[in-house]
Amino acid sequence: MDLIEALKHFSTEFPVLVKIGKYVLWMGSIFILITVLRRFLKKRLPNVGMRYRSQKGIEVLGYILMLIVTVFFFSGSIKDFGLAIGLLTAGITITLQELILSIAGSFFIVLSKVYKPGDRIELNGIKGDVIDVDSIYTTMMEIGEWVNSDNYSGRIVKISNAFVFKGPVYNYSQNFPFVWDEVRIPIRYSSDVELAKSIIIEIATKHLSEYARQAQEEWKSVVHKYYIEDAQINPTLAVTLTDNWIELDLRYIVDYKKRRATKSILNEEIKHRFHNLEGKVEFASATFEIVNIPVVNVKTEKPI
Structure with a gap:
C-alpha cells in the first residue's frame, strides 16, 4: 500500500514527468514491436522481394504509429487533435523541410513506381544501380566517373529521396530494359562501300537479332501504355559523307547492362572481317597525306 500511495503522490506532484515516462514507454513498446515483426517476417518469408517490401512496410507503419501516439500524448484530448496536428505540422515543416521531402519522396517512389531496387537510374547527375530505397535515402552502386562506360566505380552513393x-529521374530498365547505341566506322573513299555495308549488317544481324526480338515484344507494351510512336527495333545503317572519309553509322538496340560488351564484340568482328578483304575496304583515320612537295630553289653566294 505504501508503494501505491507513493506512486500516486509522485504522479500528483510531478504530472509532467509521469506523462513523459508514459510516452517513452509507448515509444519503446512500438520500437520493440516493430523490431520483433521485422525479424519474424525476415525468417518466415522465403522470397527476397517480399521480404524487402515487408521490411519497408513495417518501417513506415512504425513511423505512423509513433506520430499518432505523439499527437495524442501532447494534445490532451481527441477534440484538440486537429489543432495539435496543425501546430505540429507547421513546426516540423519549418525545421525539417528536407527530411519531410525525403520521407514524402519515399512514398512517391513506392506508390508511383518511379524506380525500385535493381533498376539502373540516373538521379541528380549520378548514375548507378539502385540497391536500396529506405524512408530517407536511395542507395546506389555508382557507375562511371573515373571508369569508362557502364562499369561500377566501386562507390556506394546515398541520395536523398527529395531529389x-x-x-x-532517368530509368534505364523500367518498362523497357533496352537502350539504343551506335557504332561509327570511318572508311576511305576508295573502299568498296556496298561490300562494307553488307558485312556490317551481317555481323549486326548475327549478334543483335535476339535483342531485337526481345525488344520488339517489350516495345509493344510500351506503345500500348504510353502515347508514343512505334520505333525501329532492327539494326539500321546510315552513310555520312565527311571531308576526310565515309562514315558508316550502325544503330542498334541492346540490353542496357550489355552495351559496352556488345559494342566491343561488334568492333572486333568488323575489324577482323575488313582486314581479311585484302584492301577492298580500308579504315580511315585523321592523318595527313602529302601529295606534292613544292620545289624550293636555294641560291647561295660564294664568299668573297
Whole structure:
C-alpha cells in the first residue's frame, strides 16, 4: 500500500514527468514491436522481394504509429487533435523541410513506381544501380566517373529521396530494359562501300537479332501504355559523307547492362572481317597525306 500511495503522490506532484515516462514507454513498446515483426517476417518469408517490401512496410507503419501516439500524448484530448496536428505540422515543416521531402519522396517512389531496387537510374547527375530505397535515402552502386562506360566505380552513393521532386529521374530498365547505341566506322573513299555495308549488317544481324526480338515484344507494351510512336527495333545503317572519309553509322538496340560488351564484340568482328578483304575496304583515320612537295630553289653566294 505504501508503494501505491507513493506512486500516486509522485504522479500528483510531478504530472509532467509521469506523462513523459508514459510516452517513452509507448515509444519503446512500438520500437520493440516493430523490431520483433521485422525479424519474424525476415525468417518466415522465403522470397527476397517480399521480404524487402515487408521490411519497408513495417518501417513506415512504425513511423505512423509513433506520430499518432505523439499527437495524442501532447494534445490532451481527441477534440484538440486537429489543432495539435496543425501546430505540429507547421513546426516540423519549418525545421525539417528536407527530411519531410525525403520521407514524402519515399512514398512517391513506392506508390508511383518511379524506380525500385535493381533498376539502373540516373538521379541528380549520378548514375548507378539502385540497391536500396529506405524512408530517407536511395542507395546506389555508382557507375562511371573515373571508369569508362557502364562499369561500377566501386562507390556506394546515398541520395536523398527529395531529389525525385527536384529534377528528372532517368530509368534505364523500367518498362523497357533496352537502350539504343551506335557504332561509327570511318572508311576511305576508295573502299568498296556496298561490300562494307553488307558485312556490317551481317555481323549486326548475327549478334543483335535476339535483342531485337526481345525488344520488339517489350516495345509493344510500351506503345500500348504510353502515347508514343512505334520505333525501329532492327539494326539500321546510315552513310555520312565527311571531308576526310565515309562514315558508316550502325544503330542498334541492346540490353542496357550489355552495351559496352556488345559494342566491343561488334568492333572486333568488323575489324577482323575488313582486314581479311585484302584492301577492298580500308579504315580511315585523321592523318595527313602529302601529295606534292613544292620545289624550293636555294641560291647561295660564294664568299668573297
